[in-house]
Amino acid sequence: MKPAPARAASDLPVAEPAPDLSPLPDLVGYALRRTHMAVFRRFREAFADYDIRPVQLGVLTVVLNNPGLKQTAVGAALGIKRTNFGPLLDGLMARGLIERKRLESDRRALGLYLSPLGQTLVAELQAREAAFERQISATIGDEGRRDLLRLLGQIAAGCRGSSAEDDEPETDGDVP
Amino acid sequence: MKPAPARAASDLPVAEPAPDLSPLPDLVGYALRRTHMAVFRRFREAFADYDIRPVQLGVLTVVLNNPGLKQTAVGAALGIKRTNFGPLLDGLMARGLIERKRLESDRRALGLYLSPLGQTLVAELQAREAAFERQISATIGDEGRRDLLRLLGQIAAGCRGSSAEDDEPETDGDVP
DNA sequence: TATTGTTATACTCTATAACTATA
DNA sequence: TATAGTTATAGAGTATAACAATA
Numbered sequence: 001m002k003p004a005p006a007r008a009a010s011d012l013p014v015a016e017p018a019p020d021l022s023p024l025p026d027l028v029g030y031a032l033r034r035t036h037m038a039v040f041r042r043f044r045e046a047f048a049d050y051d052i053r054p055v056q057l058g059v060l061t062v063v064l065n066n067p068g069l070k071q072t073a074v075g076a077a078l079g080i081k082r083t084n085f086g087p088l089l090d091g092l093m094a095r096g097l098i099e100r101k102r103l104e105s106d107r108r109a110l111g112l113y114l115s116p117l118g119q120t121l122v123a124e125l126q127a128r129e130a131a132f133e134r135q136i137s138a139t140i141g142d143e144g145r146r147d148l149l150r151l152l153g154q155i156a157a158g159c160r161g162s163s164a165e166d167d168e169p170e171t172d173g174d175v176p
Numbered sequence: 177m178k179p180a181p182a183r184a185a186s187d188l189p190v191a192e193p194a195p196d197l198s199p200l201p202d203l204v205g206y207a208l209r210r211t212h213m214a215v216f217r218r219f220r221e222a223f224a225d226y227d228i229r230p231v232q233l234g235v236l237t238v239v240l241n242n243p244g245l246k247q248t249a250v251g252a253a254l255g256i257k258r259t260n261f262g263p264l265l266d267g268l269m270a271r272g273l274i275e276r277k278r279l280e281s282d283r284r285a286l287g288l289y290l291s292p293l294g295q296t297l298v299a300e301l302q303a304r305e306a307a308f309e310r311q312i313s314a315t316i317g318d319e320g321r322r323d324l325l326r327l328l329g330q331i332a333a334g335c336r337g338s339s340a341e342d343d344e345p346e347t348d349g350d351v352p
Numbered sequence: 353t354a355t356t357g358t359t360a361t362a363c364t365c366t367a368t369a370a371c372t373a374t375a
Numbered sequence: 376t377a378t379a380g381t382t383a384t385a386g387a388g389t390a391t392a393a394c395a396a397t398a
Contacts, residue, residue: 019253020241024234027305028313028321029215031328033230036212037255038335039205053364054209058200065196072379077195079213084366086381108374108379129203137204139334140327145204148331151316151324152207158315159214229387248356260389262358284356284397355398366387375378 028155039136046132052125055080056092060122063098063112070109071100097121204331215312222308228301231256232268236298239274239288246285247276273297 024030043054058078063069075085089112092098097118100110114122137145200206219230234254239245251261265288268274273294276286290298313321 016249019238019245019249021238021253022241023302023305024237026325027309028324029219029230029309030234031325031332032208032212032215034255035328035332035335036208038332039208042335043205054205055365058206061200062195062197065198069195070379073192073195077197079210080365081367082380083368083382084364088365106375106379110380126199129199133203133205136331136335139330144327144330147323148204148327149202149207151320151327152211154315154320155312155324156207156211156214159211159218159312231388246356257389258357259359259391264388282356282398286357353398356396357394358396359392359394361392362390364387364389367385369382369384371382372380373378374380375376 042136043132046128046135047125050121050125050128055088057122057125057129059088059092060097060114060118060125063114064119064122067113068101068103068111070103070106070111072109074112092118218312219308222304222311223301226297226301226304231264233298233301233305235264235268236273236290236294236301239290240295240298243289244277244279244287246279246282246287248285250288268294 040054047053047057055078059074062074062077066074071085071089072082075082080088089098089100093100096115099113099115099118101113103109103111137148140148216230223229223233231254235250238250238253242250247261247265248258251258256264265274265276269276272291275289275291275294277289279285279287313324316324
């Protein structure tokens, strides 16, 4: 709510008329990028004291719900490539939040578990997450939020629907 | 449309019951991330022959609409930090799409212009962009698209509304 | 002193390719 | 041969700090 620069009537003639961005503001892709960036920044602020980023909370949540799930499956559920999931896990393990155990059934695979510390932390994080969710969707109401989630889901499903998706990363499994 | 692995009735007992992701799929931030990723991937495919990414098209569009606008203003309009905008521009200039001229009015600043080649290219890109937009929003219809843009705008505005935004990057200027 | 643009640097995310050890 | 996980590597995207030239 800046009080408007209060131009001195002879300071600077025109206030830089705001560039013409058309047609960007009317494009779904552009709106998604801007909104995602804004929400992401807010998330970082809201979780700054925990030093947690959205992907990390995603991993902790999936491991909480599915203890013992093997690494590949956790990564695939979140759309993270095998290759990139390792370093991400390293960070969470170095903080003592996640533990890994070699599976008896398949000695190649590693099952993921939350440590006691991880369980305590994820409970706190989920509480704050719920508050964060209420905060960012405060302006659109419950109905708007439902609409938004539905529309986003339809767009994402449509994008997955066609073209090349051979590889591994996007083997989702969530949206039916 | 894979024909379903056709389990041999004694091959693998259960088909891995799809991990529980709750509450992630019901979170606006998570849905934004997934949808943004999916749309971004589709964009790259759709513009692969041009080797153009969304941000680059954004820059070209703003320069087309506002020839002579100084570098800082173009970057700020798109939410790109001064520091990171330089290298991005280098790429577009190396391809001969954008030219820069030192401004007479302020000899610190550089005005951005499209080269003739850049003008030709951006016309083609915008045509394809329109087709891409119809493609990804095909499943939600015109009404759904309007709703989606409105909801995304409200979320983004709400995120910008509070907390720390002192620095330069997010000096938007678009959304009123 | 403030602004424009630059360089240097770092961390995260994403992506490919090649390797091991199990299966 | 195929899978689980790793390493190495590369490119974007984002972030800070410090600098030169200009205002």
